[in-house]
Amino acid sequence: xxxxxxxxxLSYASQDAEAARRICEALSAAGIEVWFDQSELRGGDAWxxxxxxxxxxxxxxxxxxxxxxxxxxxxxxxxxxxLAVDRTLDMADGxxxxxxxxxxxxxxxxxxxPEAFRxxxxxxxxxxxxxxxxxxxxxxLLGRGSQEPVTFPxxxxxxxxxxxxxxxxxxSALIIGAALVIAAGYFAFGLFQAAKEESAVxxxxxxxxxxxxxxxxxxxxxxxxxxxxxSEKHDQEYFSDGLAxxxxxxxxxxxxxxxxxxxxxxxxxxxxxxxxxxxxxxSVAHILEGSVRKSGRRMRITTQLIRVDSGAHxxxxxxxxxxxxxxxxxxxxxxxxxxxxxxxxMMGTPAVAARTTNPEAHTLYLQAQYxxxxxxxxxxxxxxxxxxxxxxxxxxxxxxxxGLSAAYARKLANGGKAxxxxxxxxxxAAEKAIQLDPRTGEAYATRAFLQMMVDFAWxxxxxxxxxxxxxxxxxxxxxxxxxxxxRTVGQESAAVGFFRQAxxxxxxxxxxxxxxxxxxxxxxxxxxxxxEIQRLLEMSPAFxxxxxxxxxxxxxxxxxxxxxxxxxxxxxxxxxxxxxxxGLHAVxxxxxxxxxxxxxxxxxxxxxxxLAEACAFMGKTEEAFKWLDAATANRxxxxxxxxxxxxxxxxxxxxxxxxxxxxxxxAN
Numbered sequence: 001x002x003x004x005x006x007x008x009x010l011s012y013a014s015q016d017a018e019a020a021r022r023i024c025e026a027l028s029a030a031g032i033e034v035w036f037d038q039s040e041l042r043g044g045d046a047w048x049x050x051x052x053x054x055x056x057x058x059x060x061x062x063x064x065x066x067x068x069x070x071x072x073x074x075x076x077x078x079x080x081x082x083l084a085v086d087r088t089l090d091m092a093d094g095x096x097x098x099x100x101x102x103x104x105x106x107x108x109x110x111x112x113x114p115e116a117f118r119x120x121x122x123x124x125x126x127x128x129x130x131x132x133x134x135x136x137x138x139x140x141l142l143g144r145g146s147q148e149p150v151t152f153p154x155x156x157x158x159x160x161x162x163x164x165x166x167x168x169x170x171x172s173a174l175i176i177g178a179a180l181v182i183a184a185g186y187f188a189f190g191l192f193q194a195a196k197e198e199s200a201v202x203x204x205x206x207x208x209x210x211x212x213x214x215x216x217x218x219x220x221x222x223x224x225x226x227x228x229x230x231s232e233k234h235d236q237e238y239f240s241d242g243l244a245x246x247x248x249x250x251x252x253x254x255x256x257x258x259x260x261x262x263x264x265x266x267x268x269x270x271x272x273x274x275x276x277x278x279x280x281x282x283s284v285a286h287i288l289e290g291s292v293r294k295s296g297r298r299m300r301i302t303t304q305l306i307r308v309d310s311g312a313h314x315x316x317x318x319x320x321x322x323x324x325x326x327x328x329x330x331x332x333x334x335x336x337x338x339x340x341x342x343x344x345x346m347m348g349t350p351a352v353a354a355r356t357t358n359p360e361a362h363t364l365y366l367q368a369q370y371x372x373x374x375x376x377x378x379x380x381x382x383x384x385x386x387x388x389x390x391x392x393x394x395x396x397x398x399x400x401x402x403g404l405s406a407a408y409a410r411k412l413a414n415g416g417k418a419x420x421x422x423x424x425x426x427x428x429a430a431e432k433a434i435q436l437d438p439r440t441g442e443a444y445a446t447r448a449f450l451q452m453m454v455d456f457a458w459x460x461x462x463x464x465x466x467x468x469x470x471x472x473x474x475x476x477x478x479x480x481x482x483x484x485x486x487r488t489v490g491q492e493s494a495a496v497g498f499f500r501q502a503x504x505x506x507x508x509x510x511x512x513x514x515x516x517x518x519x520x521x522x523x524x525x526x527x528x529x530x531x532e533i534q535r536l537l538e539m540s541p542a543f544x545x546x547x548x549x550x551x552x553x554x555x556x557x558x559x560x561x562x563x564x565x566x567x568x569x570x571x572x573x574x575x576x577x578x579x580x581x582x583g584l585h586a587v588x589x590x591x592x593x594x595x596x597x598x599x600x601x602x603x604x605x606x607x608x609x610x611l612a613e614a615c616a617f618m619g620k621t622e623e624a625f626k627w628l629d630a631a632t633a634n635r636x637x638x639x640x641x642x643x644x645x646x647x648x649x650x651x652x653x654x655x656x657x658x659x660x661x662x663x664x665x666x667a668n
Contacts, residue, residue, distance in 0.1 A: 006142050007033040009054055011080040012064035013072050019103040019128030020064055026130035030139060055083045059142055065102045065111055065122075073112060085116045096120075096141050103128050105274040121291075121302065124275065126311030133304075133313045221284040222337070223260040224248040226269050227301075228291040240292040241266070242366035243301065243330065247288065250334040252474040257341070260284060261476040261506035279308035282507060286314070288337060297323050305337055315340045324359050356394040364390040365400045372407050383407045398437035405429035405446040412453075413637060423454055441475030444468030448481050453635050456665045458489050476506045483519065488640045489666060492523035510536055510543050517549055521556060522644040529553050544572040548579045556646050560586035577603075578610040582647070585618045593618065604630075609638025613647040624648075625656050632664065639664065 008027060012020040024036040035054045055061065061084040069077065088097055100113070100122045111117075123134055224247050227240040245262055252259040260282050268278050275287050290303035304316035315336060319329050356362050368386035371379045387404035391397055408426035427450050433443035444464050451461040462485050468478040483498035499516040506512060513536045520529035530553045536546050547570040554563035564587050567579030577600050584593035597614055604611055604627075612627035631638060642648070643666050651657040661667040 006059045007035055007054075007057075008060045008062055008138060008142075009035045009058040009080075009084075010062050010064065011077050011084070013066070013068045013075055013077050015068040015072075016064050016066050016103060016128075019066070019125075022128035023062070023064070023101065023125065023130050026135055027138060030135045032135075032138060032142065051080065052083060055080060056087060059097075060099055060138065061087075061097055062099045062101055063113070063117065064128075065100055065106055065113060065117075066104050067106055070106055070112055081114055081117075085114045088116060099123070099138070099141075101125050105276055107272060107274050110272070123304075123313065124306070124311055125313075129311065131313040133316050137316060219285050219341075220256055221258040221260070221282075222251065222286040222288060222341075223265045223278065223282045223284045224251065225278070225287060225289040226266050227289070230291045230293040231295070232293075236292065236294045238367045238370035239294060239299075239363075242369055243292055243326070244290070245369065246330055247334055250330060251288075251337065254338055257338070258284075258505065259474065261509070263476070264506045264508035267508045275306060276308055276311075285309065286341065294323070299323055299326065301329055301333075303333055305340055326359075326362070327355055355399070356390075356397040358394045358397075361390045361393040361397055361400065364393070365397065365403065368400070368403055368407070372403065372410070375410065377411075380407050380411050384411075396436055398433045398440050398443075401429050401433035401436065402440045402443040402446070405433060406442055409446045409449050413449075423450065426450060439471045441468050441472030441478045444472070445475075445477040445481045448485060452485060452488065453637065453639070456663075458485060458665055461485050462489070474505065476502050476509075479505070480512055480515075484515070484640055487519045487522065488643065490643050492519065492644070495519050496523065496525075508539075510540055510546075513539075514543070514545060514549055517553070518641065521549075521553055521646070522641070526553060526556050530557075542571045545570070545575040547571070548575045551579045551583055552646075555582060555586055578607070578614070581614040582617055606636075608634060609636045609641070613638075613645070616649075616651050617647045619650060621651065621654065624651060625654075625660075628660060632660070642666065 010020050010024055020036065024034045027034050035058060037051065037054075063077070063081050063084070069075075072078075084098060091097060098117060098120045100117045100120065102111075102122055102124045104126060123137075125131070125134060224244050227244045229235075229237040229240040244265075248259060248262060248265065251257060264282060268281075273281070275289070279285070279287055285308060287306045287308060288303065289306070290301060292302075293300045299319075299321055301319045301321070302317070303319075305314040306312070307314050317333075317336070319332075321329055356365070364386045368383040368390065371386065372383035373379075384404060384407045387400050387407060390400040391404065394400070405426050405428075408422045408429060412420060412422055412426065426446060430443045430446040430450070433440045434447070444467060448461040448464040448468070451457040451464060462482075465478060465482045465485055468475065469482065472478060479498050479502040483495045483502060486492075486498060487495035496516075496519060499512065499519060502512055503509070503516065513532055517529045517532040517536065520526075520532060530550070533546060533550050533553060536543060537550065540546070547566045551563045551566035551570070554560075554566055560583070564583030567576070567583040570576040570579055577596065580596040581593050581600060584590075584596055597611075597618065600607060600611060600614065608627045608631035612624045612631060615621075615624035615627060628642075630636075642664070643661065648657070658667065
């Protein structure tokens with residue numbers, strides 16, 4: 001067979017014959033010729049020669065990957081795979097030929113397959129159940145569909161055509177750092193995280209599967225996973241991350257569609273979780289994933305929408321465009337995703353995003369977002385510089401102004417003081433973003449943060465957040481900060497409601513869950529608080545302050561021994577010293593408690609509020625008020641936990657405590 005035949009060759013292990021047959025039948029029903037040999041055990045030279053001729057002459061080669069091929073390290077199908085890979089060596093770069101299909105949850109990252117298979121798009125057809133979109137895609141690749149056959153620009157290798165069934169991510173330190181800070185809280189949670197909270201490696205948490213409570217909304221839920229950077233140098237991650245985030249933001253504007261927030265969706269970056277596992281942990285019915293390859297001014301974006309319960313590919317597409325067309329592609333993808341889901345959801349259309357028409361400003365914005373997510377001093381400084389350049393190129397670019405305000409606010413939370421010039425800069429940037437686009441929820445969160453922590457203007461912050469929720473109701477940052485504001489002024493029921501809404505859209509955000517647990521504790525819902533913190537510990541035993549929080553709960557339950565054990569189990573070098581004086585005092589080890597308090601006192605900078613808590617609990621009233629005054633002057637973020645704090649009960653009858661609440665505008 002010297003001439004190519006417009007046929008598809010199916011290669012499979014004998015244990016996967018039934019799945020292969022289903023794929024064969026679906027393709028054949030569409031008029032596609034399939035070479036589907038069912039005589040692996042027969043063998044013989046003539047049979048072997050015929051197989052070789054078919055592989056040399058077919059138009060597309062579809063290897064079926066499964067748990068069976070994983071366990072079979074020898075088999076004739078592996079010879080077929082090698083022959084197919086050898087044939088690609090004689091093909092023009094970019095010519096589609098290999099179309100790997102996984103018929104179960106086998107990830108491509110650890111699959112026993114030729115390396116060439118990893119460079120192209122994998123499709124997941126669970127049990128061989130073949131979606132119409134896959135048939136249509138094969139038909140287009142054969143040049144049989146109504147659309148133009150897929151072609152590959154010369155500057156792009158055929159790896160760029162691929163959408164991996166598994167998340168493949170470069171493992172540079174920069175990328176790992178970004179993934180960790182995203183899991184730890186990204187922007188909203190960093191705003192109120194005290195500078196003393198150190199970073200921690202947070203393993204991917206095993207979120208419980210969907211329950212009857214959320215099953216009713218399962219059809220209305222989707223997670224957008226971080227797109228894979230398939231550029232030759234793997235130096236466009238800021239672009240692939242940014243594209244996924246912007247798609248997520250567009251979809252979040254659709255009424256009645258529950259879109260999982262970036263913090264949770266991006267927490268699976270670089271993990272071994274397959275699509276069904278991710279969907280189960282996030283309790284969503286649909287997953288949107290994709291890949292991006294940039295080469296000069298050209299880009300290739302490949303996307304697919306998956307219905308998880310059936311494994312069906314609802315839709316997939318590849319876009320070859322100029323970089324300037326990225327907004328059109330985003331809008332088209334968001335529109336098609338909504339159209340594909342509309343049959344059961346009756347949803348609206350995605351809103352038009354506020355954006356720039358300047359490609360350079362957009363690139364700077366995406367880079368700034370990437371560096372801001374690193375949450376390091378250098379990363380924030382780089383982000384601020386790039387945001388500033390973006391707004392200089394396009395002064396009307398609302399998202400860049402909003403990002404700039406958020407970066408300033410994060411630096412303030414990491415050690416800003418009253419009178420810091422960054423306060424003015426953060427406020428001006430937030431107001432500019434709101435002026436340009438009143439729907440910018442993140443900017444309302446920054447405005448509220450400044451009103452609370454700088455001005456102690458809690459009612460005004462509440463009004464700001466109410467406006468943010470009205471204009472951007474799905475914004476997780478606004479919901480989270482609303483919970484903080486409501487809790488601080490003593491509206492525990494409202495705070496619990498806001499935190500629950502935030503966690504529905506961002507279930508893997510561990511800092512939110514920890515704040516939620518403390519909110520429940522302050523509302524005297526101790527059993528619920530313990531359940532939440534235990535769930536957090538199941539997700540990530542090393543998460544900062546998780547054991548510290550458990551210790552506080554056990555103190556409230558009058559269990560001093562277990563409380564001390566929890567404080568001693570705290571893995572964070574920052575948080576462990578805060579709990580030890582409390583636990584040691586509770587069990588009657590007075591001398592050890594005094595020593596632990598003295599050690600904490602020696603490193604007081606940034607720990608004023610925790611020192612006040614310890615002194616109050618240990619009966620040191622004068623010292624407690626001294627440290628509360630210092631925490632107030634320094635705008636310690638711990639102030640949000642002042643009202644209703646069980647550790648401050650010994651101060652409740654002192655008139656200075658009521659006076660402090662009035663000073664902070666927290667008195668009724």
